[in-house]
Amino acid sequence: MNASPDLRQQIEQTAVLRPNQGLRSSPIAAVILTGGDVDAIAGLLTLRERQAFTVLATSRVHRVLDDNPIFEVLDRSIVTRQMITLDAPCPVTLPDGRASGLTVTLFAVPGKVPLYLEQPGTIPALEESDQTVGAVVSDGQSTMYYVPSCAAMTSGLADRLRNAAAVFFDGTLWTDDEMIRAGIGPKTGQRMGHMSVSGSDGTLAAFTGLNVQRRILLHINNSNPILLDDSPERAEVAAAGWEVAYDGMELTL
Amino acid sequence: MNASPDLRQQIEQTAVLRPNQGLRSSPIAAVILTGGDVDAIAGLLTLRERQAFTVLATSRVHRVLDDNPIFEVLDRSIVTRQMITLDAPCPVTLPDGRASGLTVTLFAVPGKVPLYLEQPGTIPALEESDQTVGAVVSDGQSTMYYVPSCAAMTSGLADRLRNAAAVFFDGTLWTDDEMIRAGIGPKTGQRMGHMSVSGSDGTLAAFTGLNVQRRILLHINNSNPILLDDSPERAEVAAAGWEVAYDGMELTL
Structure with missing residues (x-):
């Protein structure tokens, strides 16, 4: 959770809005939601009004959208809301009905209810x-994991991520109490549903031995020193083989 | 209404987020909502989580926020939701309880229900x-009008705006059918609740003789040619004494 919605997240989530046909097309064929909190769903409000795409999410997250009439701005006759069952691979269909060639699977990770529903x-x-x-x-050959919010590394999650080609992972805080110590907020990372990057139960340690080829931190709070190119913490994540996501980042697998 | 939320609107509405005290302060003391549509209210989601300010709006618009749980991200113990009765001057109070010296008055203009509630x-x-x-x-000496959405100039509205020092006004479309003619949408400006800038019943004509000192168009759809600095339409609004709002615009009265 960030003090303000993570616009980078929204932009990454919505890809680049650039007409590739006609006057107002965009290359976005589908949006996959990994939770119901503001930073995961508010970006949908910049994709209105008459653009055909599919919103893929669990029933729990779709219920969050259903419970907020403002998301009706995504006209249901144009924007398809598709329910995904956990752990069941789901082919992503293009708005014109053709197969995209991509399959998405959603899986549970430790987390909490969205802030505004607490x-x-x-x-x-x-x-x-x-x-x-x-x-x-x-796409049947290459595989990418996207885990922007995660409160703990479970053995099941470790098994899932082992030997992955690429993993984007929750990099919210460097240490659990950094917001409290900085005087910018009363909550720990755990209270917000995030494991920290550093420490013996942190993300760097948790990935040791998992043999993930590209490890990329994202969803980074503005209190996290890894955002500074020249910080010792940035050097530490780099030395551990991690990258820090940035605006406009593209990944080829 | 724009095809995507008018980010410029949101940014103007939320002013510049720049700490002026402490680590995470912002100079925003109050947000005045002029409607319940996405472009008017979605910007609130970038002002979460623990910033004290007041949301000033009519009961109808507050009901829209109440009906969307996502806006509970604005913690009611920190962010005050203040109801404003139409045509009753309301002093704007700072989060610390001091008077801001500003008074806001809301007044009805012709318009329609938010798109997502149609x-x-x-x-x-x-x-x-x-x-x-x-x-x-x-502020008791200078007065500024802000009318980002208006479907028609009524005689009451004309009387209200007469001799004003500054008016920001709905500049959505140049001509009522420009989106249909461009093939980018099936709706007229009137259908979307906007009067057009040009034409005998347009905004330029409606302001003739009202003696408004600064007249500034905003809420401009991306189909409106006045957005182009070198268009004949831009030249026409300039010749009529109008300005076109831009990112970062500041106004001194």
């Missing part, structure tokens, strides 16, 4: 369910 | 109510 005064439980998910996208 | 298959009626409003902001 009950005031209670600390939301971390759960592994269809409310916070990772996505694996494959 | 009933499928029906053409929404234009009405002059608390769903689409203009705002007048005053």
Whole structure:
């Protein structure tokens, strides 16, 4: 969770809006949602009004959209809302009905309810369910994992990611209490549903031995020193073989 | 209405996010909403999470926010939602309780229901109510009108704007059918709740004789040729004494 919606996330999620046919086309054929929090779904509001694409998400996340009438701006006769069952590979179809050649599979990762659905005064439980998910996208040859929010590395998740060609992973905070220590917020990373990058139970440590070829941190809070090119923390992630995502990043597998 | 949310609108609405005290402050003390459509309210989602400010709007527009749980990301214990009655001057209070010295008054203008609340298959009626409003902001000496969406110039609105020091006004389309003619959409400006800039019943004509000192068009659709610095239409609005709003525009009265 960031103090303001992570616009980079939204832009990555929505790809580059550039007409490739006609006056107002865009190359976006599908949007995969990995949760119902603002940073995952608010970008949909920049894709209105009459662009055909498919929104792929779990039933839990679709319910979040259904419960917010503002998302009706995505005209249901133009924008298809497709439910995905966890762990079931789902072929991504183009708006004209042709196969895209891509398959997406969503899988549960430890996370919490979206911030705006938290009950005031209670600390939301971390759960592994269809409310916070990772996505694996494959063209049958190459495979990419996308896990922008994750509260803990489970043995199941480690097994899943082992030997992957590329993994984008939650890089929200460097240390769990950095926002508290900086005086910019009262919450730990765990409270927000994120594991930290550093530390013995952090992301760098958790990926050791998983043999993931490209490891890329994203969803990075503005308190995280890895955002600074010249910080010791950036040097540490680089030395551990990690990249830090940036605006306009493209990946070829 | 634009094909995608008018980001310039959102940015103007939310001013410049620049810390002026502490680590995460912003100079935004209040947000005035002039309607419930996406381009008017989606910017609120970039102002989360723990910034104190006041959202000023009519009860009708507040109901739109209430009906969308995603806006609960604006923590009600931090962000005050203040109801404004039409035509009643409302002092704008700073988050710390001090007076800002500014007063805002909202007034009804002809408009329609937000796009995402339209009933499928029906053409929404234009009405002059608390769903689409203009705002007048005053410091007791200078006064600025802000009318980003308006379907028609009524005699009441003309009387209100007469002799104003500055008016920002709906500049969505140049001609009512330009989107249809360009093949980029099936709707006229009137269908979308906007009067056009040109023509005998257009904005330029409607302001003739009103003696408004600074007249500034904003909320401009990307089909409107006044966006091009070198277009004949831009020359025409300039010759008529109008300015075209741009990113980062500042106004001193």
